[in-house]
Amino acid sequence: MPHLTILRGALLPLALFLFVLTPAPVESQLFQSGIDPRIEALLEEVDEERLLHNIEMMASFGTRNTMSDTEHPDWGIGAAREWIRQEMESYSPRLQVSFDAYDVEPAGRIRYETDLRNVKAVLPGRSERRIYVSGHYDSVVLRGWTDDNPQPPADSDDRAENRFAPGANDDASGVSLAMELARVLSQSGIEFDATLVFIGFAGEEQGLVGARLHAQRMAAEGVPITAVFNNDIIGNSMGGNGIVDGRTTRIFSEGPEDSLSRQLARYIRRTAAWYVPGHKVRLIAREDRFGRGGDHTPFNREGFAAVRMTESREYYDRQHTVRDTPDGIDPGYLARNARVNLAGMASLALAPAAPGVAFNMLRRGGGYDAQLQWRPSEGAVGYRIFWREAWGMDWEHELYVGDVTEYILRDISIDDYHFGVAAVGPDGHESLVSVYVRPPR
Numbered sequence: 263m264p265h266l267t268i269l270r271g272a273l274l275p276l277a278l279f280l281f282v283l284t285p286a287p288v289e290s291q292l293f294q295s296g297i298d299p300r301i302e303a304l305l306e307e308v309d310e311e312r313l314l315h316n317i318e319m320m321a322s323f324g325t326r327n328t329m330s331d332t333e334h335p336d337w338g339i340g341a342a343r344e345w346i347r348q349e350m351e352s353y354s355p356r357l358q359v360s361f362d363a364y365d366v367e368p369a370g371r372i373r374y375e376t377d378l379r380n381v382k383a384v385l386p387g388r389s390e391r392r393i394y395v396s397g398h399y400d401s402v403v404l405r406g407w408t409d410d411n412p413q414p415p416a417d418s419d420d421r422a423e424n425r426f427a428p429g430a431n432d433d434a435s436g437v438s439l440a441m442e443l444a445r446v447l448s449q450s451g452i453e454f455d456a457t458l459v460f461i462g463f464a465g466e467e468q469g470l471v472g473a474r475l476h477a478q479r480m481a482a483e484g485v486p487i488t489a490v491f492n493n494d495i496i497g498n499s500m501g502g503n504g505i506v507d508g509r510t511t512r513i514f515s516e517g518p519e520d521s522l523s524r525q526l527a528r529y530i531r532r533t534a535a536w537y538v539p540g541h542k543v544r545l546i547a548r549e550d551r552f553g554r555g556g557d558h559t560p561f562n563r564e565g566f567a568a569v570r571m572t573e574s575r576e577y578y579d580r581q582h583t584v585r586d587t588p589d590g591i592d593p594g595y596l597a598r599n600a601r602v603n604l605a606g607m608a609s610l611a612l613a614p615a616a617p618g619v620a621f622n623m624l625r626r627g628g629g630y631d632a633q634l635q636w637r638p639s640e641g642a643v644g645y646r647i648f649w650r651e652a653w654g655m656d657w658e659h660e661l662y663v664g665d666v667t668e669y670i671l672r673d674i675s676i677d678d679y680h681f682g683v684a685a686v687g688p689d690g691h692e693s694l695v696s697v698y699v700r701p702p703r
């Protein structure tokens with residue numbers, strides 16, 4: 263087919279030439295990008311049976327209440343965290359697994375002096391920038407026990423906090439998901455640019471204690487956390503009202519509308535549309551469910567991007583009760599939610615860091631144009647700019663502009679739209695979008 267080849271050879275430069283001559287924005291499809299076959303292969307590795315098995319194992323310790331037995335070999339939070347630690351250690355010698363431990367004095371809902379330990383696995387990347395996937399492994403039941411429930415062994419203690427609290431969906435599901443990503447990503451052989459952290463928090467049910475202590479420690483040490491994917495109540499597909507939805511993940515993110523967390527939420531929806539087609543990511547412009555909390559919030563308080571990933575339809579009569587058992591888990595749904603996390607986490611970890619922008623780097627060009635500037639990102643081969651109606655919730659337009667640090671959108675008023683820019687790496691992976699917003703006054 264020599265003629266076609268010649269024709270193509272002639273047309274491509276012509277097309278590029280016309281493109282350069284036509285600076286008016288090209289309205290490309292939003293969900294259009296090169297899919298990385300390596301990430302597609304990783305998605306295949308996510309294993310429903312392992313996800314369910316992890317939850318069954320965590321529930322088998324009777325309770326994981328933060329104030330339950332820490333010494334007994336098979337009942338209470340001590341045995342549970344030791345199992346999580348050993349399990350993650352078995353995945354790969356590349357994973358650095360440890361307890362992130364705190365002595366917590368009695369205060370608030372922590373009624374006793376407590377040896378609180380988060381369980382953490384780190385997969386080092388080329389850079390210090392960290393991406394987290396998390397859940398909380400502690401559980402709670404406050405009332406409603408019967409003689410039919412499993413009872414603490416005689417050689418364990420008799421505190422109310424040591425009674426049966428299976429916490430299968432809340433939140434062994436989130437921890438199981440984080441563990442499965444630790445396994446798949448550490449065994450992949452891929453060297454990521456970002457350092458990946460897989461963590462199970464404790465003390466969530468007493469007021470986000472483990473996540474708060476950890477986020478404060480990271481902020482004090484100046485550790486750059488780019489993103490936290492917090493998964494809490496993520497494995498049940500049937501609401502207590504009988505409505506079933508195993509094809510939607512909800513993501514809650516704090517405002518304002520162009521906060522780092524909102525960029526992360528938009529990013530996860532974008533990558534899920536590429537890699538987990540048929541699964542809907544529903545973005546919710548709220549910090550968390552109405553009147554409720556989660557471990558992403560302490561990270562937000564320290565200035566980090568962090569979102570809550572959660573199931574579409576909750577079953578409230580199971581949460582914090584003896585009925586939160588593994589039979590309430592839909593492993594296929596949990597696996598799809600794990601793939602949504604994996605697609606976002608791996609894409610972000612393979613991308614360069616987001617470019618630096620400042621409010622005054624968006625200017626009124628020749629008077630009627632949008633002139634965008636940004637600071638280059640190490641490892642970027644190009645940049646993609648985004649804009650949307652100032653009333654819009656998600657990006658509506660995007661344009662790949664190549665390896666430049668300035669671009670002019672003709673006849674686009676900077677008053678009427680929000681603008682942002684992402685760095686693109688050699689394999690097409692894209693950073694979070696950096697947005698031109700006025701700093702808080």
Ligand SMILES: [Zn+2]
Binds near residue numbers: 432466494495
């Ligand atoms: Zn929870």
